Amino acid sequence: MSKIKSLFDSGVFKSAFIPYFTLGDPNYNDSIEFGKTILDNGADILELGIPFSDPVADGPVIQRAAARSLKNTFSFDEIFRVTKAIHDHKPETPLVYLTYFNPIYHCGITKFLDRAKDSGIIGLVIPDLPFDTAESETLFRELKVRDMDLIHLVTPASEKKRIQALTKTSSGFIYYVTSFGVTGERREFSVDLKERIRFLKETIQLPICAGFGISTPDQANQISQYADGIIIGSAIQRIIEENGSDRSRAISALADYISKIRTSIS
């Protein structure tokens, strides 16, 4: 069984806290420290972003993070090195990658997966690879062989038939997109969020984690009452953006924020 799913099933977390940040912003070595800090202060699963030049599913904060990261020379060697360093710091916390499909395709699917697995990655989130493509099917097969997960996104616009269809090729957990649009902090969520998540839980036999727009401890607390996990990206990335030029300041701001969210959902 999927490592991620068995963690959820074992009941170690009431609702999981899943932070996200982009590797390489402002540089690869600082990413290692940011990753360690986030792990130390209470991430249950950590999503690491591989930067892409054209992140169409992301809002301005994460777009800027990718752009800052790509000012460094991008290389998969660096990505895997940093990932491994973060993994070695706390091997029991699952790491997943969030990236767009083009870099993976370009690297070569099997080569990418082998190296990602060696670096400690156990799942992938790919916002521009719908489940009903030949590439997604291939990827799912290759992941399964390696005991890794393909985490699909479900949105407020996804229809029942589509949701049912995607259960065949998804594992780990479902990334439920809480609102229309792209990533970024929001003040409000759609009124039927709770109902949608309840419906998903009944339809898909996987944990349902909610993301896109969550930023405050209050929101995290509220949504964790009914979602199996909370994903936070832009708010964390903003801390790195605002403090990243000073590594130790960034680390303490991150530690502070992560632990606040941590307490709000447990």
Place this chain on the structure above:
Amino acid sequence: MGKNLPGYFGEFGGRYSPEILTEALEELESTYQKLKKSKKFKKELEYYLRNYVGRPSPLTYAERLTKQWGGARIWLKREDLNHTGAHKINNAIGQALIARFMGKKRIIAETGAGQHGLATATVGAMFGMETVVYMGAVDVQRQNLNAKKIEMLGAKILPVTAGEATLKEATSEAMRDWALNVSTTHYIVGSAIGPHPFPTIVRDFQSVIGVEAKSQFKKQNKKLPSAIVACVGGGSNSIGMFHTFLKDKQVAIYGAEAGGLGPKPGEHSATLTYGKTGFLHGTKTLIIQDESGQIVPAHSVSAGLDYPGVGPEHAYLSQTGRVDYRMVTDEQALDCFLEVTRIEGIIPALETAHAFHVARDVARDLGKKKDLIICLSGRGDKDVTEVLRLLGERSK
């Protein structure tokens, strides 16, 4: 989903966009399938094309160019004479009618040269729809006349400053807007790019170019032309021109893409020459990218060709060899712009000037008594300021 399903052209095409857009794309596809068969829709589209756009556009015999180039007879399919000055309006009208049918009150678009933005703003005004146009901040500068026209028509221009601040970034931003407002908004994609069904819809609406050109030419000459040429940015005017001729094997087909300043990455937009298979803006196609799969910024003197991807059908036609795609540099395009203007009394768009350069070589190779049609995708009024600036730089 597999390669033989609708939306794929060989291995290219498909739908690789964020999940939030899937339902809208499926709605668009099923609506379009229904409307395509509807007599009422066809009539309505024909009505606007005839009475608003001014179709059919003429097929002009270019006497002086033919003499000057000393080869095949040159014919021009005059999309520059359409209302708003380019082929883009053919597609904008078609998609606006679909949007209206779906009950969407707001339309958005991306634009490079501003011609598609202008076409969308125009149909937005005519159909009374709220219109937003995303345009790279750099393009707002170099295509300022179009930017001003778009605003005058009542549309809102949102300049995009990310990245290179050109067409690629404008396209990403339009996709993000659509993701946020998908229930009220239709995204009028301006070229034969994007997730399925856009490449097919745009091609179908632009096919009127080739269908008219073929029948006009046949009527006058009782045969088919030996060759046709069009410029390729995203590839909508070209696929519109090419599509009906694809099955006529005796017609040689040429596409002109932007060779920019030279072959170095970042200096051109020659996707079909230098691109590799990848995924961008919802489609699998040829893309200019580096060895890690990051998209490399494109360059072209013409804002409308300045895009690192290309419509998936062109990627396929390039792979099968049915179409011969050639590069034209900024300098060559600029020279052709001036030559055609002076000799034929027609100021072509800088985009189209690329097609003229390829046409000149092909005409010479074909020799006399053969015929060649160039898709004159748009007029160059929008480019005059930029051309004057470039000439100033050249004389320094």
